[in-house]
Amino acid sequence: xxxxxxxLCVAALPSRAQLTFGGSVLDHDLMMSGDFADLSxxxxxxxxxxxxxxxxxxxxxxxxxSIAVNPAGxxxxxxxEITLTPILSVTGSETxxxxxxxxxxxxxxxxxxxxxxxxxxxxxxxxxxxxxxxxGMNRVxxxxxxxxxxxxxxxxxxxxxxxxxxxADVFGQQLGQNGIFPGESGALGYSGVNPYFWPAVxxxxxxxxxxxxxxxxxxxxxxDCIGSNASILHSNxxxxxxxxxxxxxxxxxxxxxxVYVGATLGFQSVHKRTNVYYQEEYGYVDAAGNPTxxxxxxxxxxxxQLNYAGLYQQTVLDGSGVNFKLGVIVRPTPSLRLGVAFHxxxxxxxxxxxxGDIESRLYNNETGESQVNRDWTPVVSDEAENSWDFVSPTxxxxxxxxxxxxxxxxxxxxxxDWYNGIRxxxxxxxxxxxxIYPESYKQEFKANFCGTNTVRAGIELMPVPRLxxxxxxxxxxxxxxxxxxxxxxxxxxxxWLVSAGVGVNLSRVxxxxxxxxxxxEQQTSYQLFFSRNVDTGSMMTYSGLFDTDYTRHFxxxxxxxxx
Numbered sequence: 338x339x340x341x342x343x344x345l346c347v348a349a350l351p352s353r354a355q356l357t358f359g360g361s362v363l364d365h366d367l368m369m370s371g372d373f374a375d376l377s378x379x380x381x382x383x384x385x386x387x388x389x390x391x392x393x394x395x396x397x398x399x400x401x402x403s404i405a406v407n408p409a410g411x412x413x414x415x416x417x418e419i420t421l422t423p424i425l426s427v428t429g430s431e432t433x434x435x436x437x438x439x440x441x442x443x444x445x446x447x448x449x450x451x452x453x454x455x456x457x458x459x460x461x462x463x464x465x466x467x468x469x470x471x472x473g474m475n476r477v478x479x480x481x482x483x484x485x486x487x488x489x490x491x492x493x494x495x496x497x498x499x500x501x502x503x504x505a506d507v508f509g510q511q512l513g514q515n516g517i518f519p520g521e522s523g524a525l526g527y528s529g530v531n532p533y534f535w536p537a538v539x540x541x542x543x544x545x546x547x548x549x550x551x552x553x554x555x556x557x558x559x560x561d562c563i564g565s566n567a568s569i570l571h572s573n574x575x576x577x578x579x580x581x582x583x584x585x586x587x588x589x590x591x592x593x594x595x596v597y598v599g600a601t602l603g604f605q606s607v608h609k610r611t612n613v614y615y616q617e618e619y620g621y622v623d624a625a626g627n628p629t630x631x632x633x634x635x636x637x638x639x640x641x642q643l644n645y646a647g648l649y650q651q652t653v654l655d656g657s658g659v660n661f662k663l664g665v666i667v668r669p670t671p672s673l674r675l676g677v678a679f680h681x682x683x684x685x686x687x688x689x690x691x692x693g694d695i696e697s698r699l700y701n702n703e704t705g706e707s708q709v710n711r712d713w714t715p716v717v718s719d720e721a722e723n724s725w726d727f728v729s730p731t732x733x734x735x736x737x738x739x740x741x742x743x744x745x746x747x748x749x750x751x752x753x754d755w756y757n758g759i760r761x762x763x764x765x766x767x768x769x770x771x772x773i774y775p776e777s778y779k780q781e782f783k784a785n786f787c788g789t790n791t792v793r794a795g796i797e798l799m800p801v802p803r804l805x806x807x808x809x810x811x812x813x814x815x816x817x818x819x820x821x822x823x824x825x826x827x828x829x830x831x832x833w834l835v836s837a838g839v840g841v842n843l844s845r846v847x848x849x850x851x852x853x854x855x856x857x858e859q860q861t862s863y864q865l866f867f868s869r870n871v872d873t874g875s876m877m878t879y880s881g882l883f884d885t886d887y888t889r890h891f892x893x894x895x896x897x898x899x900x
Contacts (some may be wrong), residue, residue, distance in 0.1 A: 411589025
């Protein structure tokens with residue numbers, strides 16, 4: 338089964354080839370399967386100690402990171418603790434083979450962890466040695482990132498039949514294939530038009546395309562203000578912000594200092610804002626490289642030409658989720674710890690809003706006058722009964738750690754997440770001609786997604802009693818069976834993490850830990866826009882593939898108080 342993008346907008350004009358449409362500039366009116374997968378991708382935040390050890394905390398305990406990973410670790414507390422972990426994130430991106438546009442970096446300050454461990458019961462003479470309550474907030478995912486670039490499609494005067502790709506052609510194909518044309522007044526509004534087509538309507542209102550009638554009386558769309566001799570500069574900027582934070586209530590029990598069990602009830606808060614700006618600039622030069630005017634396919638000069646058009650779209654996602662975690666840690670010997678943790682799927686209910694606007698500039702070759710045009714859409718809101726509901730993958734973790742007295746310890750984790758088990762429970766009502774159903778997502782996740790494998794490891798050295806030195810690392814595999822199916826938008830695939838840190842006991846009750854994480858994230862290759870023949874699978878109009886990868890730097894500082 339191909340990606341859901343290719344299954345959405347297949348219209349009914351039997352005399353013409355059926356086309357599907359997609360690309361990172363399109364498909365923002367709804368959530369795609371890759372969007373659900375990206376929301377479900379965890380990151381090993383927590384205390385600075387947990388982050389420095391690469392998040393390998395399934396078998397360790399006595400740290401507030403345990404609430405989010407394996408609540409059985411709370412059973413190792415022998416006293417109370419309060420921790421505060423502010424974090425600084427710096428994200429950079431790179432798109433090889435492109436030119437700079439705006440910026441590719443984003444810096445953000447936030448809280449990675451706030452936790453309280455309260456020792457409710459302690460009695461070394463009974464089988465239940467201790468019972469600890471844990472209350473905390475832990476950052477689960479961070480969406481603060483940015484990328485931008487420019488890429489030119491240069492027209493070759495020696496090959497005049499080879500037109501440069503423009504999203505205006507895709508807009509015309511979308512509207513024409515689905516029978517959307519302006520009325521007698523020439524106006525084309527948004528009322529009664531599926532939000533999927535709003536960018537194309539913006540393109541019309543921004544003079545990227547115009548409606549005509551051919552010699553046989555059939556209506557058609559033509560980018561008549563863009564010359565057939567246009568070189569096109571494609572500029573793209575995507576800015577994301579937000580996070581998922583989990584508020585947890587946990588209990589951890591210690592049984593004879595050998596077996597530790599725990600449970601966590603987690604409530605998640607989701608906020609993600611995505612701003613997408615795409616601009617085309619149109620330039621015209623002759624064979625000698627000198628500026629010239631725009632001409633149409635017949636070689637006639639265009640009276641009014643488009644200099645640029647910029648399309649801006651924004652989506653805002655807000656919601657909540659709930660999950661449950663169970664864990665066990667066993668100490669068969671004082672130095673060896675073995676742990677296992679099970680995380681149920683998180684049930685999310687998400688409200689979503691979407692809107693867009695356009696700005697373009699027309700230039701009159703006869704008068705030399707310019708005209709700036711602007712238009713904007715209404716805001717579509719998916720909320721309440723019309724929200725997006727889904728469940729994230731089930732997570733299963735195994736861990737082992739070994740301590741060498743008070744000098745060092747080594748810890749290793751393995752995690753399996755079943756992304757093919759993501760299920761969409763509710764989708765908003767939309768145009769009956771373009772309905773999508775939860776069953777469609779289910780089939781796609783089963784066919785095109787797989788379970789991920791994550792390995793984490795960390796080493797802690799204690800050269801002197803009050804000082805700890807830490808290093809760690811992690812790797813997570815891709816959730817896609819075939820990444821080439823998902824060219825509609827950049828989605829996270831593999832990621833690597835390297836970490837380091839230091840911990841100092843400032844006194845008997847105060848600890849200070851510092852951690853640094855370097856994260857490299859790969860993404861699927863993607864088109865800015867494309868139209869594809871349904872029957873043959875061949876591309877008709879397309880921007881070309883781009884690859885954008887992220888590097889992320891996290892600096893965390895934990896101040897802990899034990900009493």
